[in-house]
Amino acid sequence: MNILVCIKQVPDTNKVEVDPITGVLKRNGVESKMNPYDLYAIETALRIREETGGTICAVTMGPGQAAAVIREIKKLGDFDLILCGKQTTDGDTAQVGPEVSEWLNIPCVSNVSKIVEIQDGAIIIEMDMTNDIEISKVQFPCLLTVDKDIFMPRLPSYVKKQETKDREITIITLNDLDDKDEKNYGLNGSPTQVQRIFPPEVNAHQEIWNGTAVELSNQLLNKLQELKFA
Numbered sequence: 001m002n003i004l005v006c007i008k009q010v011p012d013t014n015k016v017e018v019d020p021i022t023g024v025l026k027r028n029g030v031e032s033k034m035n036p037y038d039l040y041a042i043e044t045a046l047r048i049r050e051e052t053g054g055t056i057c058a059v060t061m062g063p064g065q066a067a068a069v070i071r072e073i074k075k076l077g078d079f080d081l082i083l084c085g086k087q088t089t090d091g092d093t094a095q096v097g098p099e100v101s102e103w104l105n106i107p108c109v110s111n112v113s114k115i116v117e118i119q120d121g122a123i124i125i126e127m128d129m130t131n132d133i134e135i136s137k138v139q140f141p142c143l144l145t146v147d148k149d150i151f152m153p154r155l156p157s158y159v160k161k162q163e164t165k166d167r168e169i170t171i172i173t174l175n176d177l178d179d180k181d182e183k184n185y186g187l188n189g190s191p192t193q194v195q196r197i198f199p200p201e202v203n204a205h206q207e208i209w210n211g212t213a214v215e216l217s218n219q220l221l222n223k224l225q226e227l228k229f230a
Contacts, residue, residue, distance in 0.1 A: 001054035001118070003045045004079040006100065007038040008060055008088050037085025039153040040146050044115065045083050047151055052118055054080075081123070082143040086111065097145035107138050110145045 009032045045056045057079070082104075084097035094110070101108030114126035116135065127134045128147055138144075174180055183189060209219055224230035 001048060001052040001081065002079050003048060003054065003056045004082045005038070005041050005045050005056060005058045006060070006082065006084045006096065007042070007058055008035045008085075009033070010035045010088055035085055035088045037087055037146075037148060039085075040148050040150050041083040041085045043151040043153040044144075044146050045081075046154070048081070048115065048118060080140040082106075082141070084143065084145045086145050086147050094145070097143055101143040104141075104143070106141050106143055108143045108145070109136055109138055112144045112146045113149050115150070 011032060042058070048054075049056055082100065084100070086097075087094035088096075098108050098110060109125060109127060111128045112125045113128040113133070116124040116126055118124075119137075122137050122139050123142070123144075124135065124137045125144065127136060128149070174182060174185070209216055211219065221230065
């Protein structure tokens with residue numbers, strides 16, 4: 001089994017400013033970390049490799065500093081399975097996984113919460129559909145986006161980090177791609193456009209009510225009516 005894991009570097013804070021003109025996050029000077037959801041994708045890849053053997057390759061896109069997030073995965077190969085985190089914490093669009101599968105013309109399953117069984121040529125998974133759980137069998141090659149409940153990510157090994165800290169990372173630039181039109185990449189090439197990004201307003205207001213169950217029920221109903229929710 002040869003697995004590709006798509007990962008991304010995101011701001012290591014929830015206090016990132018938004019450019020009022022472009023509507024994108026100001027990342028300069030902000031500490032970065034691996035997208036938390038991608039840790040679950042990496043753990044899933046490691047669990048599958050432990051069961052079936054094979055190789056794992058990690059790929060990321062970004063400025064030079066993004067290379068720091070891929071040093072925990074070491075081997076390259078062809079890919080039967082592509083794994084992505086459910087979404088990123090900076091954009092929250094959850095669109096990259098399905099878009100990648102569409103470009104590659106392979107099946108995609110999102111919101112994967114459990115690996116049920118790995119068969120010869122296929123994988124059986126569970127999908128969290130909010131109100132129910134759906135089980136599906138998907139043929140390889142395929143792409144899965146995994147949710148945070150699938151596995152608990154292991155702590156990275158300090159020894160392995162030291163052993164691999166100087167390992168070469170292959171960098172692919174625009175010149176290495178068949179399509180060299182820079183307008184087809186980044187913000188300009190995105191198939192979706194975000195109209196506006198803005199920091200949420202902070203609302204620390206709270207009310208504490210006391211009373212019997214009947215009194216609290218009436219008070220809640222009155223509040224909902226006041227807010228025009230009922």
